[in-house]
Amino acid sequence: MSGRRARCALTFVIASSLSFFSRTERARAEDDDATSNPLSIDVHGFVSQGFIKTTENNYLADSKRGSFEFTEVGLNFTKNLSDRMRVGIQLFTHDLGPLGNYATRFDWFYLDYRFFDWLGVRAGRTKLPFGLYNETSDIDAARVPALLPQSVYPVSNREYLLAQTGGELYGDISLADAGALEYRLYGGTVFYDTADLSAALTNVTVPYIYGGRLMWQAPLEGLQLGGSMQKLRIDAEDTLTAAQTMAYMAAGLLPPNFMGNISLHVPATLWVGSAEYVAHDFSLAAEYSRWIVTLEASVLAPKTTVTSERGYLMGSYHVTPWFTPGLYYSLFFPNADQRHGRAAYQHDVAATFRYDLNAYWLLKLEGHYMRGTAGLDPTLNGNVPVSSLVQDWGVLLVKTTAYF
Amino acid sequence: MRRSLPHRVRLLLLPGLVVLALVAEVGFVRAESTPDFRLIVHPDNPATSLTHDFVTDAFLKRTTRWGDGEALHAVDQRADAAVRRAFSEHVLGRSVAAVKSYWQQRIFSGRDLPPPELESDDAVASYVSKHRGALGYVSGNFKLEHVKAVALQ
Numbered sequence: 001m002s003g004r005r006a007r008c009a010l011t012f013v014i015a016s017s018l019s020f021f022s023r024t025e026r027a028r029a030e031d032d033d034a035t036s037n038p039l040s041i042d043v044h045g046f047v048s049q050g051f052i053k054t055t056e057n058n059y060l061a062d063s064k065r066g067s068f069e070f071t072e073v074g075l076n077f078t079k080n081l082s083d084r085m086r087v088g089i090q091l092f093t094h095d096l097g098p099l100g101n102y103a104t105r106f107d108w109f110y111l112d113y114r115f116f117d118w119l120g121v122r123a124g125r126t127k128l129p130f131g132l133y134n135e136t137s138d139i140d141a142a143r144v145p146a147l148l149p150q151s152v153y154p155v156s157n158r159e160y161l162l163a164q165t166g167g168e169l170y171g172d173i174s175l176a177d178a179g180a181l182e183y184r185l186y187g188g189t190v191f192y193d194t195a196d197l198s199a200a201l202t203n204v205t206v207p208y209i210y211g212g213r214l215m216w217q218a219p220l221e222g223l224q225l226g227g228s229m230q231k232l233r234i235d236a237e238d239t240l241t242a243a244q245t246m247a248y249m250a251a252g253l254l255p256p257n258f259m260g261n262i263s264l265h266v267p268a269t270l271w272v273g274s275a276e277y278v279a280h281d282f283s284l285a286a287e288y289s290r291w292i293v294t295l296e297a298s299v300l301a302p303k304t305t306v307t308s309e310r311g312y313l314m315g316s317y318h319v320t321p322w323f324t325p326g327l328y329y330s331l332f333f334p335n336a337d338q339r340h341g342r343a344a345y346q347h348d349v350a351a352t353f354r355y356d357l358n359a360y361w362l363l364k365l366e367g368h369y370m371r372g373t374a375g376l377d378p379t380l381n382g383n384v385p386v387s388s389l390v391q392d393w394g395v396l397l398v399k400t401t402a403y404f
Numbered sequence: 405m406r407r408s409l410p411h412r413v414r415l416l417l418l419p420g421l422v423v424l425a426l427v428a429e430v431g432f433v434r435a436e437s438t439p440d441f442r443l444i445v446h447p448d449n450p451a452t453s454l455t456h457d458f459v460t461d462a463f464l465k466r467t468t469r470w471g472d473g474e475a476l477h478a479v480d481q482r483a484d485a486a487v488r489r490a491f492s493e494h495v496l497g498r499s500v501a502a503v504k505s506y507w508q509q510r511i512f513s514g515r516d517l518p519p520p521e522l523e524s525d526d527a528v529a530s531y532v533s534k535h536r537g538a539l540g541y542v543s544g545n546f547k548l549e550h551v552k553a554v555a556l557q
Contacts, residue, residue: 042517044511044512046512074512076511076512076514078514078517080517083468083475088514090512090514108513108514110514114468116469117466117467117468117469126514127513127514133509135509135513135515136508136509136512136513139508139509139512139513141508141512142505142508142509142512142513143505143509172461172466172467174461180461180466182466217466221460221496221497221498222497222498278498278502278506279497279498280493280497280498280499280502281498281499281501281502283502318499318501318502321483321484321499321500321501324501356501359483403508
């Protein structure tokens with residue numbers, strides 16, 4: 001109870017600070033001289049507090065009884081060093097059930113130099129351009145739904161899907177009457193935060209991550225089509241308990257000289273095809289994705305490869321500047337070759353009402369009808385196998401965000 | 405065996421999609437109204453007309469340079485200004501709210517910053533008159549001094 005009060009107090013303090021900063025920022029934007037001052041620093045930030053309640057099954061947090069463990073706070077600073085060079089940094093902290101726990105991290109930081117419109121380079125920690133919305137998947141103000149389609153943007157995979165540390169090339173290439181191409185190519189590594197992982201996993205590293213995104217801006221303004229691909233490998237060690245080791249040895253599954261650690265290599269290839277159309281107040285997006293993940297263990301398990309299938313269709317409309325309803329349907333098959341049984345799929349129909357109360361504050365109400373238990377976490381559900389959880393269930397989300 | 409979505413879910417989806425379609429139609433009709441703004445540049449800028457695509461790219465920062473290599477500085481107006489609404493609908497092809505959503509995505513992903521928002525036609529004209537690479541827009545009836553109007557192709 002005291003922890004919840006502390007979080008509420010923290011949120012209030014940050015919101016008050018953001019309100020102060022927002023007035024400062026507005027005053028700066030209104031200052032004509034400041035807009036031309038190359039030494040001015042742009043400051044932007046947000047604080048989000050949500051509530052999640054499910055009719056059945058714990059989802060993302062201890063949601064059956066209702067949970068306020070749904071908080072995001074970010075603050076960024078960007079400075080134009082010249083009309084070609086920019087530096088920026090964003091601090092981010094969040095809490096979502098067992099994830100985050102208010103650990104403050106660098107969400108991104110970079111040095112950006114744009115040689116031409118068709119060629120720029122960034123170095124540092126940069127958001128991964130995977131699909132339409134991965135880069136802003138934890139930025140509530142940047143989208144209509146409180147929860148993006150979890151099939152393509154799962155918050156539980158945030159650590160290795162959100163950002164990489166390395167380099168990136170980007171640019172916009174005009175195709176004259178045929179529109180334009182926007183490309184992003186990146187490579188580097190991911191510094192994994194093991195706080196959110198199983199205690200048995202140690203020495204988690206990502207030897208490489210690379211990929212790219214190519215989007216075609218069609219001649220019809222607001223229409224873009226494209227695809228993204230990402231390849232990475234996660235290495236880790238899994239430590240067996242003495243009892244487990246004895247049992248596996250007795251069964252002849254472990255060599256006699258086994259020292260207790262299993263080396264794991266998880267190479268993965270992810271791709272997504274994307275389409276988005278934004279016209280006037282209307283927005284429609286659809287994405288289809290497959291993730292091919294292989295598990296290679298030094299002992300115990302044979303090499304296995306699983307392909308998951310993911311996709312969604314999402315629409316929204318700005319009825320007024322302050323009211324935007326949205327709808328989406330999302331589907332997820334953890335194993336595209338195994339689609340039977342409630343644990344083999346997740347169908348998610350979501351409806352959102354976004355209210356922009358003013359230029360710095362919004363409120364969202366969102367309901368989900370869920371069918372299937374894929375994507376649920378057994379550890380949040382008393383270690384009950386997902387195949388035994390309730391098949392049809394609902395989610396209610398209330399979320400408010402202050403931003404500037 | 406997988407079953408299709410329950411009847412009650414389909415009942416929820418159908419009116420939602422109908423509402424989206426209807427309000428979208430209203431939006432498209434509204435966008436056909438005559439624009440009431442003029443594009444302005446610095447008097448030393450040699451341009452006399454700009455293409456629709458160039459202006460769109462400039463304000464979405466896909467283009468950052470003029471043809472002669474000069475850095476391009478687009479400057480916007482307040483989100484609640486009538487001239488901003490007209491410009492946004494007619495040139496960018498999307499509402500002010502949709503454009504702000506576009507910039508929220510870029511600001512918080514570290515991609516870029518939006519053009520500065522100035523308070524009035526006077527402020528925009530003043531800014532453009534002081535910066536050779538500036539591109540702005542003002543209300544159709546605004547009296548131009550020390551800036552040059554350019555045609556939108």
